[in-house]
Amino acid sequence: MFNIFDQLNDQLLITDQVAKVQICNAQKSIVHQHSSEKLKRYQALEQELQTFLNIATDVHAILNEHLEIISCNNGFQDILGWEESEVLKKNYVEFIDYPDAVQIITAINECKASGQVATNIAKCKCKDGKYKWIEWRGKYIANKKIHLLTGRDITLQKEREEERLAKREAEELEMLKDEFLINMSHELKTPLNVIYMTLQLESEEIKSALEKNGQExxxxxxxxxxxxxxxxxxxxxxxxxNLTEIAKLESDEYRLNFINCDIVSIVRQISLAVADHMQSTKVKITFDTDIQELITACDPSAIEQIMLNLLSNTIKYRKDESKVRVSLTVKDNKVRVTVKDNGIGIPKTELEYIFKRFAKIDTSLNRKCEGSGTGLTVSKYLVELHEGSIWAKSQLNKGSSFIFEIPIVQISDEKDIYYGSTSQQIEEKCNIEFSDIYDI
Structure with a gap:
């Protein structure tokens, strides 16, 4: 009897173990099936995302924290010509043209710090040596320490934009040329007519005197x-x-004669000479500097011409009572000269054009002076030949400031120092420069 029960119990134990194994296997099968389905869904989503990225963007890549490319699509090859093996493990910035690379690095750092999506346009290097414009969008994934980048080829749009810009600039230049030629015609005819009429008057007076029996x-x-x-x-x-100088400067025929000069003395002499020249007007010119002497290599004639052009331009567009302040300072091993006035000012829309060829601010018939608008262009060329820069700041009805600066350098084997032209030479230059201002 007990043997029967023992056998039944053993059979139940075996059955229970088999059932447990079957249940366990069933559970494993369910888990495996669930994991397999989940993996398939994940792979499907990944494939969909990859397809979407390939459709929506031309180029996409994943960078590590060192900006090395660890993954990319075929866009690098299709758009830029680089094969995947040539791109992977390379720094992404290597494919960006300078100075766009600097902007890209800044944008990536800002994106990393803020967690926001960054957008930037960069000129990218192609394998064949050409360049294409790519609009990049990027985001930093902090928990994975990676940068996600997508790019869109906008080369065609950029080229069309540049063509439109070039066309507009050409049209503006053509319009300025037409205005310039009309102005030149006026500038040439006016003094010639005045000379001709004055000579006629003299001739008539001489003829009249002779007819009156030699009257004096x-x-x-x-x-x-x-x-x-x-x-x-x-x-x-x-x-x-001015026209001759512009032609020479544009043809690279103009050569400066660099010698060691006391630039403080040159600027002071010109400023005071112009102040004396303008004594009959209400224009007051002052010169201010904390530096008594500053020796630098420059072309003194060019510096004098720059100063005369700036002062002439300032005086032409003055108010009835005008104050002009010339100042000289030194900063970052450069000498800076500022000509500041309280005149009529320059509109913001015209401020960027005043140093360009043919540009002229006042073309009205009731202006107080004549002029071809070439003086500031010549000044810009001369300053740049000194490896310097020139710019202007202005507010309407409050005045303008014209500033130029050149580096301080010296010719080591040059012992003589030039301190400026003679007063007679400067007076002659003033006579020529201010000859088109009516009321002096």
């Missing part, structure tokens, strides 16, 4: 006529000089 001609009348003729001859000389 008043000397003051002849002097006044001579002064008018001289001023208009100066105007023509100034116009021809």
């Amino acid at each position: 001609i008043e000397l003051n009348i002849l002097k006044r006529h001579d002064k008018i003729i001289q001023r208009n001859v100066y105007r023509l000389l100034r116009l021809i000089r």
Whole structure:
């Protein structure tokens, strides 16, 4: 009897163990099936995402924290020509043209710090040596320490934009040329007409005196006529000089004569000479500097011409009572000269064009002066030949500031120092430069 029960018990134990194994296997099968389905769904989603990225973007890549490419799509090859083996483990910035690379690094760092999506446009290097414009979008994934990047090829849009810009600039230049030629015609005809008319007056007065049995001609009348003729001859000389200088500067034929000069003395001399020249007007010119002497290599004639051009431009566009302050300072091993006035100012829309060829601010018929608009262009060329820079700041009805700076350098084997032109030479230059201002 007990043997029967023992056998039954053993059978139940075996059955129970088999059932447990079957249940366990069933559970494993369910888990495996669930994991397999989950993996398939994940792989499907990953494939869908990859397909979406390939459709939505031209290039995409994953970078590590050192900006090395650890994964990329075929866009690098299709768009830029680089094969995957040539891209992987390379620094992403190596494929960006300078200086866009600097902007890209800044954008990536900002993206990493803020956690926001960053957008930037960069000129990217192709394998064939050409460049393409790519609009990049990136985001830093902090928990994985990776950068996700997508890029869109906008080369065609950029080229069309540049073509439109070039066309617009060409049209603007053509318009400026037309205005310039009209202005040149006026600039040439006006002094020539004045000279011709003055000579006719002199001829009539001489003829009248002869008809009156040798009556003497008043000397003051002849002097006044001579002064008018001289001023208009100066105007023509100034116009021809500026046009000739621009032609030489643009053809790279212009050469500066660098010598060691006391630039403080040169700027002071020109400023004070112009102040004396303008004594008959309400223009007050002052010169200010904390530096008594500063020796630097420059072309003194060019510096004098720059100063005369800036002061002439300032005086032309003055108010009835104008104050002009010339200051000289030194900063970062550069000498800076500022010509500041309280004149009529320059509109913001025209401020960026004033140093360009043919540009002119006031083309109205009631302006207080004539001028071809070439003086500031010449000044810009001369400053840049000194490896310097020139710019302007202005507010309407409050005044303008024209600033230029050049590096301080010296010719080591040059012992002589130039301190400036003679007063007679400067006066002659002032006569020419200010010949187109009516009321001096």
